[in-house]
Amino acid sequence: MNAAGSGCFHCGEPIPSGVLTTVTLDGQSKPVCCIGCRAAAEMIRDAGLGDYYRFRTAAAPRPQLDADDVWSTYDRPEVQAPLVGHEGGLQVVNLLIEGLRCSACSWLIGERLDRLAGIARANVNPATARAQVAFDASRTSLAAVLRSIAALGYRPHVLGATDTLEVATRERRLALKRLAVAGFGMMQVMMIATALYVGAVDGIDPVIREYMRIICLVVTTPVLFYSGRPFFAGAAASLRARHIGMDVPVSIGIGLAFVASAWNTFLHRGEVYFDSVTMFIFLLLLGRYVEMLARHRAGSTAEALLRLVPATAMRIADGRRERVPVAQLAAGDRIWVLVGECFPADGLAHSATEADEALLTGESLPVAKPVGARVIAGALNRGAPVEIELTAVGQSTVLAGIVRLLERAQTERPRIARLADRAAAWFVSRVLLGAAVVAAVWLYIDPSRAFEATLAVLVVTCPCALSLATPTAITAATAALARAGLLVTRPDALESLAQADTVLFDKTGTLTLGHPQLERVTTRGVPREMALAIAAALERGSEHPLSQAFDGIVAAPAEDPSIHPGQGVEGRVHGRRYRIGTPAFVASLAGAPPADLVESAIHLGGDDGWLASFELGDTLRPQAAELVRELQSLGITPLIASGDHAAAVGATAAQVGITQWHARLLPADKLALIGSLRERGARVLAVGDGINDAPTLRAASVSLALGTGSALAQASADLVALRGDLTTLPTAVRLARRTATVIRQNLVWSATYNVIALPVAALGLVPPWLAAVGMSISSLLVVLNALRLARGTAPPRQPGRPPLLATPLAAT
């Protein structure tokens, strides 16, 4: 059984026609798509790690064959020093591993590292894609560690000795401890409170009753002061900022209920509300804990973006090239960037090349960089080795600026939270006012009942249900969506998603897979196989994404190929000169182009004329048409807004059944389109995969990014599809609508409850114990209603992916 289905055994990508590369595993021959995958699969097999293929739940990343060993520079002391920590004679390094997709991946990396000599410890965490490796520098080296991970097809990034993940881990551990104290305390108090409630009805020995109350007080005290601390701290902070936040009513509620209970315990009279206090703290902490987990996961992607910048660069000084840490570079320096390397800083190109800025611009094709063009840090050099004169380094680069913008956007408070805060502030001030009025009136009528009535008012109207109504529903829905592979990065995203009535697709990479494939081959007087073989031979040396279309075709041997960035490749096959690329580039060798030429295709020509044209197309995502139909059935109008040429966009739209589409749009046009849609009252959901959609994504009412797209889009979008497919979108819309319904139900319920309970309590008709029960049941109802959302969605099964547990069972 194999997670990859019918594609490449290792990476799961479709195997190009004509490829016969295989790898033998357990006596069976398995097809792979390229030499890189074969090497990785053989390495895994030979290391005795073949079990990986049985237990993985996602296909492996496709290995990149590094021509130049970029890892050896990590062994130089000045590069290594800031990155490596020390722990009792061992070197400790934290790595972010790109391409780590499932638990089997982390097992594979862990096993591979454990078998290297000199590795003391290798902890790989699949949830965060981090690894911490402790090694003995006298027996192995950092470069060896990185090289062995890279050989498996993953791409390690060195994070340094400490990173923000440790802060997050500490925060999570503390929250877990607080949750445990509240949970244990709640269970103990509830157990004893049950006895007290039964005793209140059936009669109870007063000594036992007082004893049990004291026990409750003893247990509740640590819950209040340890677990409840975040609420008091939050309330104090919001009061200092002269603003009544959600934490204020919560703190007043639990604080007053506790003080009153403790008071009554000491005076041996009245009622105690310890059960309500502990339960309230536990339930609120639980909600905050789940929300924190989601937040940490979302935050780690933004941080990963900065790791795009390599750690070292080749500086040209006095005509010599030397590898130096990027931190030592300054504006005005000249550096040499190889093909396949990332630019470490912003600069000007001294010779022509092509840059893949997909991670920054979302543009999937490389951009031509003529002499003097500006290149940006984090972009990948795909054309030719190039000399760069640096213009900005470190924090002044475009990349750093984008990251700062995103971070600022992330810290902004969502609209719904501000509204909820205002509502709570209004509500709590009215409750306090009401309680004061009740106290004054009862003091006038019957002072002996004043305290009980006031307390009943405060307890029964404690904004527990109100403050739980929205966050619990959102948290439950967020958790359910996370299980289905969709991450909510902003709390108000669900509300906007529920209201969305228009969805705007950015064609590249959202409805299609983004891998070019040969669609049609037109030959002119040569056999098809020969034309393909020559084309594959020329494209073999090219890093251009379009050359992927020729991957795996049996190629003829090519001699001295030369890459002309932005134009094509020239080379010799069987002694004859050929060119492949744009019409103009081929025409200068093959003569005037034939009349029936398709301009957008790739052409092959030789000394003696034009040989063939290759029309490339992008494959639709498997369930794209189904997705569009489902969205339409939910009353959502789909639209395509793409930067591609009209023919390609029109064809895609027709295939998936979308009637409204716009082609050749610049980012500014997309913004204008969204603006006009919103003016007409539409609520737009934008689906994108790159940073040139980041403004588009932000302009829309709600945005969704695909996880396999750029990390930047992930950081700026409201929702992130982690599995890189959109099949969860209709589920998400349905869940968001149900969440909106549940929130409304909860708010209506808690408002109704308070409106009915308040006057009854004010009249002194509610004994405080009944008020506490009422409040607890009211909160519980709200929570249980919200938790229905968490149960609602079963994780959709991946096509070609067996259920999690069936994999090892079926294989053994």
Add this chain to the structure above:
Amino acid sequence: MSILFVMIPLGLVLVGFALWAFFWAVGDGQFDDLESPGWSVVADDKPAPTVEEPQ
């Protein structure tokens, strides 16, 4: 009912012990990764021959 004066404190001591154990487990990183250890149990039962270590 006077047995309650023994049993409830005893119960609280047990809860205290459970909390101490939980705090230790959290501090030890037992809850940092709840996914991959489950897999390692399944995967490790067949020791595979290795290249680095001669058999």
